[in-house]
Amino acid sequence: MLSGKSRAPQGGGLGAFGGFATSSTTLSYLTPPPDFSAIPQDVVVPFKNLSKKASATKEKALQDILAYLQSLPSNDQALEESVIDAYVELYPRLSIDDSARVRELSHQLLFHFLNTAKKRISKRLPRFVGPWLAGTFDRDTRVSRAAKDALSPFLQTKEKEEAFWKAVQNRALEFAIEAIRETPDTLSDERSTTKQDSEAKYHRVVGASLSLVSSLMRRGDLATLKDDLSRYLDAQALWTMSKSEDSFVRRVFYQLLTTILEINPEALEARLPQVGRALIADGLKQSQAGSTADLLRVLTCLTKLFPQVWGTQKHPLQRLEPFISQGSQGGAEDFWRALDQLLQALPEKRVSAEVLSGFLGAMRKGIADRLEFRPSRHQAFQTYAHTFELFLNYTSPNASFLDENLSSLTRQYLHPTPELSSLSPQRPDFLARAWMAVSNHPDPKVHSTVTEEWQKLTNAFLTRVSTSLPEVSDGYRQSQTAIASEGERWFALASKVLSENGKKDGPLRAALVQCSAEILRGVLDLLTRRDFKPFGAASVLQSAFRHCPRLCAENNLLGLLFPAEETEIYRVIVASASLPYLVSDLNTASGGNEPRLEKIWNTLVENALQLSDPLQTMLAIKVLIAVPTAGDFAQKLESLQSFLVSVWGKFTSGEGLPSIKDLSEATLAFDALSVESTKLITAGIVSSLGMAETSDSALSALEVLLQKRPDLLPASHDLHVELVTNLLALTEVSGLGMAEKAKSLRLLLDQHSPGQNPAARIIENHLNEAGPSSLEIDTLAQQALAAVDSGVPAEDIFPSSTVWITELSCFLARPPNPSLSLTSSMGGAYFIVQRNPKVQNPSPRRDGNGRSVPARMALFTAKLLSSGVQLSILPAEFQLELIYLLCVTEALAGDQLSAAHNGGLWSDGPAPEDEIQQFSELVSEIIAAVVAEAGNWRDWDMSGDSLVERLADFMIQEARGPSPGSFYTAKALASLLQALVKANGPLPKSEEWLGRLGIMRIAPDTIFLTAAFLAGFGDTLGSSKLVTTLCTRLISEIPGFSPGLPRTLVSLVLLNLCMDVYESGQVPVETRKQVLALQQITRWAETPEDIGCLLAAETCKAIARLLPGVKDTYGPYWEKTVKYCIWLWNRAADDKVNQRLPYVHASLKLMQALHAAHDANDDLDEALASHSEAESEALIALLGVPREAPATLPSQLVDTLLARAVSKIPHAHLAELGDIYESVTSESRDIQRAAFGLLHKALPAAQEEINVAVVMDKKAANLPDELLSLLLNAPNPEDYSDEDLSEFPVTIRSYLLAWHLVFDAYSKASFRVRSDYTEDLKRDDHLGPLLRFLVDVLGHALARALDLDKEGFTAEHIRSYKIDLGDAEPAERDMNWLLIHLFYLTLKYIPGLFKMWYLDCPSKQTKNTVQSWMQKFFSPLIISDALDEVVEWSSKQETGDGDIQEIIVKVNKASREITAGYPVDDDAATIALRVPESYPLDPVDVISVKRVAVNEDKWKSWLKATKAVIMFGNCSLVDGLMAFRRNISLALKGQEECAICYSIIAQDKTMPDKKCGTCNHSFHRVCLYKWFQNSGRNTCPLCRNPIDYLGSDTKRRRPEHE
Incomplete structure (x- = not known):
């Protein structure tokens, strides 16, 4: 403390x-x-x-x-x-x-x-x-x-x-004194x-000192501080602070003085000379940026207390003049306010006109300073005007004074000029004050001067008006705009002056009224003379009407402008650019005289409607209806209403003039439409929304109506329903903008019509009917959910069950496709549905997506129930009907999905497939929810009141009989039972229930019921005695059946369904009865032509199901069975697809089971072995059976089984491949895979014989014609969308697989055979289409080649393609993999053809991308393979001639180099092949390592030849080495050793080229010359006979070591 x-x-x-x-x-x-x-x-x-x-x-x-x-x-x-x-x-x-x-x-x-x-x-x-x-x-x-x-x-x-x-004040003040006496040199060392x-x-220290003293003055004890304060004020440095360069120091100095003047002015009284010198003499002459306002404030305070500080030599205004001329210097508005206060405080107001004029000039200069802020100029002008008020009455201003100091500013205000823009007042307030101050001057001469000055201003204004540019001039608009602006300023100033409380008869008021009237007359005269084209002049009248209505009334301006008897002038006005300016203030100008206003307005409108230019008419009408209070006039004028309705019609129909929309919006904004017109307009909008060509523009019209005047929307319920329906339809359009717009407008519509909810009626209309304009199901479902949330009863939004069953009946009258037995648990029950011959195929109504009425109802119901709408809120009977119809519809839809046939509940196509799948999943979820809600069925006897029990009972009644409707009800019942078993396990009382129903028997009306229960309960009936009894009875009856009996098929269908209940080999019927049944069934196979297609399928299924229990039995049954299956396969091509699929599937499964049990007995084994080749031939024949597109699920199942069987055909059975090639082009992927698999194995194996045959027969080899024909169907990328390509179409797949087979043939072919194959491909340019497709699909054409690293393709993927693994990948990745592998094989086997295509490629971008892609991912692999190929060839090279020696080959993979040497004596002619990084595009370099046996020119020609063979002969390194070996061997062939040196190659790398004419021995020229020199004679070394003169030895022929 x-x-x-x-x-x-x-x-x-x-x-x-x-x-x-x-x-x-x-x-x-x-x-x-x-x-x-x-x-x-x-x-x-x-x-x-x-x-x-x-x-x-x-x-x-x-x-x-x-x-x-x-x-x-x-x-x-x-x-x-x-x-x-x-x-x-x-x-x-x-x-x-x-x-x-x-x-x-x-x-x-x-x-x-x-x-x-x-x-x-x-x-x-x-x-x-x-x-x-x-x-x-x-x-x-x-x-x-x-x-x-x-x-x-x-x-x-x-x-x-x-x-x-109190404790620190003296010491603090002492510190301040110490600080104020410091200098920059004492505070800082100037050396550093x-x-x-x-x-x-320094400024920081003295500023703190000044602030500290100012604070002490306010907080301390003045009596205690008096002496120290006096010492502080005595400091000489203090009084220099006004000249400081630091604005903060100056500011706190002025604040300190202000504080002293407020608290202790006596402290400064004795120091007034110092204060005056510091503030007035020094301060006003120095720059005061940042401290001007503070200086003026301290001067104001000082002036009030000590006015004598200003002295008497000069008027204070003169002392202030240089300071004020610098402007606020950053002080902004505070400066001008402070100046105003200082001027008021000045004691001496009497001043000469010259001094006042000089001060006002300084003020103008300060205001015009470029650093002056625009907002502060307004305050500056107010101070300027106040200066007039303060000093003008104490002087005698003359005309020159007024012109210089006030009229000039008035002129600049009225007609601003760019060079004086900073002195252009933005408001008339200060001018009015200044002129009124002048007007109040007592001198009459001043009054006359005022009149003269205003007359000058008037004359100048009228001159500019009369000389404004005409319409044809380039600067017309700019000129008229300037006149309009000047008129606005004139009458704004006039209004300000006339509204002030001055003298009623003052000179200023009189002058201004007279001059304004003169301007009005002059402007009106100009308009009349120039047909109202100068809109600037019209704007002057507008400003007069708005600012000075009384003045206009006194001069009868409205009557002069719109004379009642001269109607022709109205037509001129409405057609002119002046119209908006002349009528905008009609309401004000009329002075409340409504009849007169209405008459003028109606006359103008009538004349506007008669204009010949429609655009001009709309612009004029838009202006006229915007006149205040004109809405009532407009609604009563019928001609105008007709015109406005037609304008809205054009707007709704989409006529593109912007003025149409503008006028339409204006009619709403200004309430210009009558009730009848509104009805016509809204009806037209609703109608146009339903038409595709006008819907977009109608939406725009509706948007305007909803945003501007939603209260004008139709109140009629029917029209409201139609409007909502059309909006909902537009939310479904493909254009996102239009859909979003329709949604937002629907929300706006709902906000403005809360009492109307047309959802139920819309839903009913669009579910009971189906057509191209029907609303989407999702849209209807959204509206239904919203309606339920808003209180609409749920029963009202669900579809009518009566309409549903009626529309569904036409689909239920058609028997199902027999092939669907392969995909349904109902199995052969599909074969025994009876068709009513009188029933025609349905021609249902469909919506834009191919949905029929039942499909729409079912999908709608499923979406509602799965979106939270509770089934329990509906009446019990309605619940049952809905769920039953859902189940039956789903049963039909499931078959359509499997059969992929057109004409079902949905029309054909990929989109319906996805929707049917989604619908089936929703129904399964709904049934599962219904089952779960019903609870556990362990205590049920299936006669209760739960929805599930009632549903099952209803289905049992509906499933009786042989009709298609009964069948589909039974199928739905089977699905329901499966759901119950899945949720609750076996039904404990199933035996009791089955017994009560009495359906485990063979009766015409319960066949489908029996099938439904067997399929629905499945293996849970394995312990049922009723089922066992039925199965035993059915097997026992078979020995008495024949193929021709109608009951045979029914019994076999039920038997197969019964046997499906049991595990394999666990049928609870004694083996003897099963053998007898097998014996009878195989006896039918002795006459297979008597067995129909459907019975054949059930026959094969029965044998397959009996097989596990009787496989140990010997007998002829097995051979008959095998022969029957083969017979069925051979006849398959003669039957229709839907007829053959069931028995082909069943026979393939049967043969698969026979092969699996072949070790059971010798008869079965022998039957399979003896018919093995026939089986293979039949399977291959099945491959070639034509298939229909699109593929169905049953056909896919059959093809999968067939492909699996074909893959097991022994290679020995593939002698003839011609029939298999066509299967590669099959529409079935499984068949493609199977055919490819056979050929993939067979083609390489066949190459061994072809290689030998080419050598033995001396004939060229050719690729199979069937294979080459597959290459003719090259795909064009432009024919496929990106979505299509992502699915890897089968046509593209077959083409690419055909190329793979081509390279399979290359893989085991000899070099000679490969050359022949390459000629085949080159002859018809087969490679070009493949590579064009490849670069397009893999992105090279767009310079965005597939990044193999990023996509996860490894070297293993590049080198090999496994079709089974490819099928397991996504389709697009599978295609990319195959293309990548084919590109690799192309580079490996036919690089020459690839290089030719590359050189001919027209796109440089594609070439660059292909080269970089190849070099990065493929070249390293290709180079490695090529070097491995050289190594393999080197180890197995065959000369074929005893005179030809093997080349010595060395391979360096790291440097990509091959060294090849051909032995000659003890030496070797050696070359090196250097493989570039971009092999095979860039040529291989052939480099000489050691030349032997030939001269330089010959050697170089061999190097070039070797390089040419590699470059132009398929880029094969082996071909190049063989060419080199062939050239040198031929050169050495038949060459003798030199009889002198006993070598073939001389030291100068030449061969013996000189022969003795007598003994015919050969000699090296160099050796013979040496012999001549040593012996001194030109004779043969052997026979001693003379040899021709060789000439002198030359350096060229000398050995190098000499």
Whole structure:
């Protein structure tokens, strides 16, 4: 706690301020550092660093000392006195440091000292309180906050605050005195400090000093501070602050003086000369940017107290003039307000006209200063006007004075010029004030001058009006706009003057009324003469009507403008550009005379409607209906209403003129439509929404209507329903913008018609009917859910069960496709459905997506029930009907999905398939929910009242009989029973229920019921005695049946369904009866032509099911069975698809079962072996059976089984492949795969014979014609969309697989055969289409080639393609994999053809992309394969001639180089093949390593030939090596050794080329020459006969070592 006792003595420590040259203050840089000897070692270094010059060093030191203080114990004695003393001495300098961070840390550290040392540091308070308090005024916010934070604990209460300031005020003021006497040179060392930093520190110190004194004046005791304050004011430096370059210093200086004048003015009274010199003599002459307002405020305060400060030599305005001419200097509005206050405070108002004019000129110059802010200019002009009011009456202004100081500004206001734009007043207020001040002058001469000045302004204005540019001129619009703007300004000023409370008969009012009337007459005359084309002049009249209606009335302006008897002028007006300006204020101009206004308005409208230009008419009508109160007139004018209805009709129909929409919106905005017109317009919009060609524009029209006037919407219920229906239909269109727009408009419509909900009626209409315009099911479902939420009864939104069953009956009258027995648990029950011959195929109504009425109803119901609408809220009977119809419809839909036939509940196509699948899943979920809600059926006897029991009972009744309807009900019942078994397990009382129903028997009306229960309960009936009895009876009856009996098929169908209940081999019928049944069934197979297609399928199924129980039985049954299956396969091509699929499937399954049980007995094994080849032939024949498109699920099942069987055909049975190629083009992927698999194995195996045949027969090999024909069907990428390609169409797949087969033939072919195959491909340019397709699909054509690394394709994928693995991949990835592999095979086997295609490719972008792609992913593999091929050839090379030797080959894979040497004597002719990175595109380099046996030219020709063979001969490295070997061997063939050196190759790498004519021995030329030299004779070394002269030895022929 500080008290007054702690105050330092007033006189202590001040004697040192006499001169700074020989001593220093606490702030001076010359202040000696404190004694650091007693400071603890922990902080002595940081304390010493506080005296360093670098701010970063001081900052780190302060942080270290702060950390030291924080580490000390909390008791008061922990801190040494030496540390406190040292910091107290250093603190003043630190508090004014150049670095803000150092200053901030110094105050924070002081705060910690105060908290740590407490009372011990309090007694040192006088030594640091000055800089501490001065720090609170630091310009840096963080620094001042840190100082205030340190101060805040002492100022917690008002009492503490008063005590603190009382204790420190004298010492603080002493510090301020010390600070004000400092200079930049005493505060900073000029040797190490820049002038800028030095000045900044000085301004910071004196600014803090001034702020501190100002604060002390307000908080301290003036009596106590009186002497010290006097000393402060005596400081000479203080009175130079008005000239300071720092605006902050100037500002706080002025604020200090203002404070002194307010609190203790006597302190300045004796110093008025100093104050006047500082403020007026110095301050007004210096730049005061940032402090102008403060200077004016202190001058105002000073003037009020001591007006004599201005002196008498000059008027104060003259002293202010140079200062004011500089503008506000950043002071903005505050400056001009302060100037206004100063002018009011000036004691002397009497001034000469010259002085006042000079001051006003200075003000104008200041206002025009480019740095003056636009908002502050308004305040400046107000001060300008006030100056007139203050001083004008004390002077005598003449015409020149007014022209210079007021008329010039008025002219600039009325007609601004760019060069004086800054002096263009934006408002007329100050001009009105100024002119009124002039008008109030008592001198009559001034009044006449006012009149003259305004007449000049009027004449100038009328001159500009009359000389405004005509319509044909380029600057017409700009000229007229300028006139309009000037007129607006004139009458705005006139209105301001006329509305002020001045003299009624004053000279200004009279002059202005007279001049304005003259302007009105002149403008009206100009308009009349120029057919109202100068719209600027019309705008002048508009401004007059708006601002000065009384003036216009007094001059009868409306009557002159619209004369009642001259109607022709109205037509001119409505056709002119002046119309908007002349009529916009008609209501005001008429003065409330409504009949007169209506007459004028109607006349204008009638004339506008008669204009020949429709666009001009619409523009004129739009202007006229916008006239206030014209809405009532418009609704009563029939001709106008007819016109407006026609405009809306054009808007709705989409006529593209923007003016049509604008006028339509205007009719709503200004309430110009009558009730009848509104009805016609809304009806037209609703009608147009239903038409595709006008729906978009009708939406726009409806949007305008809803946004502007929703209350005009149709109230008729039928029209409202039609409107909502059309909007819902538009939400389904493909255009996203239109759909979103329709949705938003529907929401707006609902908001404005809350009482109407047409959803139920719309849903009923669109479910009972189906057509192209029917609403989408999703749309109807959304509306239904919204209707239920809004309170519509749920029963009203579901479809009518009566209409549903009626529409469904035509589909239930048609028997099902027999092939569907393969996909349904009802099995052969499909074969025994009876067709009514009188029933015709249905021709149902369908919506735009091919859905029939039942399909729409079923899908709608399923979506509703799966979206949260509870079935339980419907009546019980209606629940039953809905679920029954859902189940039966789903049964029909499931068959359509499997059979993929057209004409079902949905029309054909991929989209319906997805929707049917979704519908089936929804129905399954609904049935599962119904079953779950019914609870567990363990206690049921299936006669209860639950929905499930009632549904099952209803289905049992409906499933009786042989009709298609009964069958589909039975199928739905089977699905229901399966759902019950899945949810609850076996029914405990099933035996009782089955017995009560009496259906486990053979009866015409219960066949489908029996099948449904067997299929529905499945293996849960395995223990049923009733089922066992039925199965036994059926097997026992078979020996008495024949194929011709009608009951045979029925019994076999039920028997197969019964046997499906049991595990394989577990049929509970004695084996003897099963053997007898098998015997009878196979006896039928002896005459297979007597067995129909459907019975054949059930026969094969029965044998397959009996097989596990009788497979150990010997007999002829097995051979008959095998022969029967083969017979069926051979006849399959003669039957229709739906007839053959069941028996082909069953026979394939039967043969599969026979093969699986072949070890059971010898008869079966022998039967299979003896007919193995026939079986293979029949299977291959099945491959070639034509298939219908699109593929159905049954056909896919059959093809899958067939493919599996074909894959097991032994290679020995594939002697003739011609019939298999066509199957590669099958529409079935499974058949494609099977045929490809056979050929994939057979073609490489056949190459061995072809290789031998080519060599033996000396004939060219050819690819099979059937295979080449497959390459003719090359796909065109443009024929397929991206979606199609992503599905990997079968046509593309067959084409690519055919290419794979081509390369399969290459894989085992010899080099010669490969060359022949390549010629086949080259002859008809087969490769080009493949590569064009490849680069298009894989992205090369667009320079975005497939990134194999990113897509996960490895080297293994590139090198091999497995069709089974490919089928398991997504279709698009499978296609990409196959294309990638084919590209690899192309580069491997036919690189020459690829290079030819590459060179001929017209697209440089494609070529660059292909090359980089190939080089990155393929070339390394191709190079590796090529080098491996060379190694393999080298190890197996055959010369075929005893004279030809093998080439010595060395392969270096790392450097991609092959070295090949042909042995000659003890040497070898050696070359090197270097493979480039972009092989095979870039040519292989053939380099000479060692030339032997031939001359240089010959050797080079061999190198070129080798390179040419590789380059143009399929890029084969082996071909190049063979060419090299052939060339050198032929060159050496028949060559003798030299008879002198006994070698073929001489030292100069030549062969013997000189023969003796007598003995015919050959010699090297070089050897023979040496012989001649050594022997001295030109004779043969052998026969000694003369040899022709060889010529002299030459350097060329000498051996190199010589």
